[in-house]
Amino acid sequence: MKLLNNTALIIAFFFLCSYNSFGQFDLDFVKHLSKNQFADEHLAYLESSALPVDSMAYFKAKYFIQYEKDSLFFEQCESAQNLLTTDTLFLRYLDNYFLKKKDSNRDQWFSLRNAIIPKDTVGALVYYSLASNPSLTDTTLVPVMLRNDFKNYARAYKKKPIVALLLSTVLPGLGELYIGNLRASIAKFGSQTIFGLQIVESIYFVGLIHPLSFVNIGFFSAFYVANIVGSYRDTKTKKHDLKNQFLFHVSDYYASMYPASIY
Amino acid sequence: MTKFIIFSYFILSTLQLNAQMDLSGTMANELIENCGSEKPKSRSFLKLSKSTSKYNPFTYLAGGLLFVYQNVLSEQISANCNFEISCSEYTKRCINEYGLFKGTLVGLHQLSCCSPTIYKDYCEFQISENGKVKNEVVK
Amino acid sequence: MFRIITLLCIQLQFINYCYSQDSLTIQLLALEKDIFYSTSDTVKNSLMVQKMDLMMKNKSDNDLILKNCKRIDDQFIPDSVEKSRFLWNASVIAYLENDLYYALHAIKEYQIVSNDSSITCESLKFFIYSNYDTEKTKIIVSDLIKRDSIFEAYECYSNAQSYEVRQVQLKKALSYILPGSGMVVNGNWTKGLLSMSLNSASALAIYYLISNQLYINSLAWGSNLIMKFYVGNINLTEKLINQKQVYRQKKLAKKCELSINDCLLKYPINYKFPSQGF
Numbered sequence: 001m002k003l004l005n006n007t008a009l010i011i012a013f014f015f016l017c018s019y020n021s022f023g024q025f026d027l028d029f030v031k032h033l034s035k036n037q038f039a040d041e042h043l044a045y046l047e048s049s050a051l052p053v054d055s056m057a058y059f060k061a062k063y064f065i066q067y068e069k070d071s072l073f074f075e076q077c078e079s080a081q082n083l084l085t086t087d088t089l090f091l092r093y094l095d096n097y098f099l100k101k102k103d104s105n106r107d108q109w110f111s112l113r114n115a116i117i118p119k120d121t122v123g124a125l126v127y128y129s130l131a132s133n134p135s136l137t138d139t140t141l142v143p144v145m146l147r148n149d150f151k152n153y154a155r156a157y158k159k160k161p162i163v164a165l166l167l168s169t170v171l172p173g174l175g176e177l178y179i180g181n182l183r184a185s186i187a188k189f190g191s192q193t194i195f196g197l198q199i200v201e202s203i204y205f206v207g208l209i210h211p212l213s214f215v216n217i218g219f220f221s222a223f224y225v226a227n228i229v230g231s232y233r234d235t236k237t238k239k240h241d242l243k244n245q246f247l248f249h250v251s252d253y254y255a256s257m258y259p260a261s262i263y
Numbered sequence: 264m265t266k267f268i269i270f271s272y273f274i275l276s277t278l279q280l281n282a283q284m285d286l287s288g289t290m291a292n293e294l295i296e297n298c299g300s301e302k303p304k305s306r307s308f309l310k311l312s313k314s315t316s317k318y319n320p321f322t323y324l325a326g327g328l329l330f331v332y333q334n335v336l337s338e339q340i341s342a343n344c345n346f347e348i349s350c351s352e353y354t355k356r357c358i359n360e361y362g363l364f365k366g367t368l369v370g371l372h373q374l375s376c377c378s379p380t381i382y383k384d385y386c387e388f389q390i391s392e393n394g395k396v397k398n399e400v401v402k
Numbered sequence: 403m404f405r406i407i408t409l410l411c412i413q414l415q416f417i418n419y420c421y422s423q424d425s426l427t428i429q430l431l432a433l434e435k436d437i438f439y440s441t442s443d444t445v446k447n448s449l450m451v452q453k454m455d456l457m458m459k460n461k462s463d464n465d466l467i468l469k470n471c472k473r474i475d476d477q478f479i480p481d482s483v484e485k486s487r488f489l490w491n492a493s494v495i496a497y498l499e500n501d502l503y504y505a506l507h508a509i510k511e512y513q514i515v516s517n518d519s520s521i522t523c524e525s526l527k528f529f530i531y532s533n534y535d536t537e538k539t540k541i542i543v544s545d546l547i548k549r550d551s552i553f554e555a556y557e558c559y560s561n562a563q564s565y566e567v568r569q570v571q572l573k574k575a576l577s578y579i580l581p582g583s584g585m586v587v588n589g590n591w592t593k594g595l596l597s598m599s600l601n602s603a604s605a606l607a608i609y610y611l612i613s614n615q616l617y618i619n620s621l622a623w624g625s626n627l628i629m630k631f632y633v634g635n636i637n638l639t640e641k642l643i644n645q646k647q648v649y650r651q652k653k654l655a656k657k658c659e660l661s662i663n664d665c666l667l668k669y670p671i672n673y674k675f676p677s678q679g680f
Contacts, residue, residue, distance in 0.1 A: 029438050032434075036473075040430070180384075181376075181384040182383075183378060183381050183383055184381060187377075187381070188375050194618075197618045197622075202616060205615055205616055212619065222368075222371055225368055226369070226370075229365070229372060230368075230369070230372030237401075241389060242386065244386065245387065245388060248386075248387075286670070286671055286673070287663060287666035289498060290529060290671055291666055293500075293529075294532065294655075295652070297532070297533050298652050339593075339631060339634045
């Protein structure tokens with residue numbers, strides 16, 4: 001009995017030490033902590049508050065977004081779903097935030113957002129769906145400020161890597177010109193032309209069986225093949241880059257036209 | 264036993280109350296650190312993670328050439344690449360990622376594009392603050 | 403009964419020890435809450451000073467302490483002792499975080515408020531000024547040496563900082579005239595000789611190409627090799643001269659490190675807490 005009493009006392013002490021309550025939850029104080037970026041205090045305050053599960057998840061989601069912990073944010077999303085749907089300003093903030101993020105996180109957010117509000121016709125969600133298939137879209141849907149980027153992306157979307165590869169094979173630099181990399185195409189065409197002239201000159205004056213001819217031919221062929229492979233790869237990456245560029249500008253456009261905030 | 268318990272209690276208490284710290288070492292270190300930097304370390308040899316590349320002797324030849332270039336020749340020509348990951352470093356990483364043949368070709372492709380105005384071919388978000396093009400080896 | 407109470411105390415102490423970091427955050431949060439709800443600027447600033455003390459005592463990250471420190475407006479600290487204590491701590495923490503302008507501002511304010519001209523204060527001033535004003539540093543050092551000869555260590559550091567490589571212009575000029583020779587004179591034999599051989603080998607190669615009427619090859623290789631090696635040699639010489647200066651300064655400064663440590667052991671620079679009877 002005595003041992004039981006002691007154990008109970010120890011457990012009571014343990015709880016007294018670990019339990020810290022800060023009274024009623026104060027949103028203004030949370031805003032203050034967020035504004036001054038007191039990360040540790042912010043999290044400690046949220047954890048010590050006696051909030052319902054969904055509210056706790058909602059505030060933690062905001063906290064993780066502020067400190068750019070995306071994976072932890074997604075963990076909170078399920079519980080916070082109901083509150084997220086009502087906070088349009090935060091949703092808009094999230095849209096802008098994820099438009100500038102890595103592809104995987106961006107896709108995860110927009111698929112989640114689509115599940116939360118499937119019929120949402122405003123916001124970056126529209127542009128995100130535009131970006132996934134620009135060839136089907138009428139450009140008049142896109143705001144004037146974003147139209148140029150969208151056209152560039154839509155144009156690059158139609159380009160085929162195999163065409164760039166074939167063009168590079170025909171004439172070095174032509175593949176890069178096809179995808180719109182003017183400087184790269186000039187650099188490649190220039191360097192290959194010079195190597196070509198060097199080969200002709202060296203074969204004419206010192207013959208084919210000569211170290212100089214070997215060096216020149218070696219350089220020419222290595223760069224020639226590299227340019228073919230490079231054009232093929234560049235066509236793929238260009239699409240991806242221009243899509244990101246468009247989405248970045250959508251994010252900036254939304255941030256300036258419709259200001260959003262975490263709190 | 265009681266004495267031992269009381270003794271251990273006070274030991275534990277002092278552990279927490281040991282708040283007065285000595286900054287002498289930190290201050291002296293900071294002073295010496297502010298004076299200048301240590302000699303830069305030489306860049307490493309090609310690291311091969313894929314087993315197929317490990318048994319190819321030409322991979323080691325390419326790695327050796329790149330090592331010599333990076334540690335001996337690049338400073339002799341004041342190499343200043345227009346990409347954030349320099350052409351030689353990029354080639355090294357590509358060889359590790361794609362193997363000798365494809366890796367070398369991808370590296371040579373970047374080298375042939377490396378001109379001072381190349382940033383104009385890239386999107387705004389791909390240009391770093393120092394005007395270099397951000398590049399990465401796609402896995 | 404006595405034994406049970408002691409056991410419980412140990413238990414409490416142990417839990418506190420294990421959760422010390424958490425309890426610090428809780429304490430900081432409690433203080434932050436008080437700061438937020440207080441309406442008077444004086445109370446607010448006094449609480450912020452308390453928070454800063456707590457962070458320093460618990461060895462929080464210096465950047466966090468400095469962030470908190472920068473929120474405090476010393477005009478709202480009415481007590482001059484408390485104010486000077488804050489300014490002292492602010493200058494120490496700013497120095498440790500390499501925020502020299504803030505450290506400089508804080509130490510100047512500290513001297514105005516406290517009229518302190520003690521050896522420790524002058525010593526801290528030396529630390530801050532050593533990265534900022536060499537002339538002022540020399541004055542502080544000479545003043546400190548007059549008070550105690552142990553501070554010759556600071557003079558040693560000051561001399562190390564003012565070390566300059568000799569014949570810089572000559573080395574640069576040599577690199578223009580004969581590639582690689584500037585580096586050789588600077589003491590970088592291998593790099594200098596390599597530069598010489600690369601430049602001369604490429605010059606020979608170009609001569610061979612021209613003599614064989616390979617003009618396009620000579621132009622292409624010449625513009626690529628000779629220009630790069632020649633310009634590279636000039637840039638590398640300059641870089642190596644600067645590097646030599648920095649390394650030598652660092653080496654000389656390292657020699658003074660032990661004696662600087664002795665100075666700091668005799669006249670330690672520490673944070674000032676209220677309990678120290680300042």
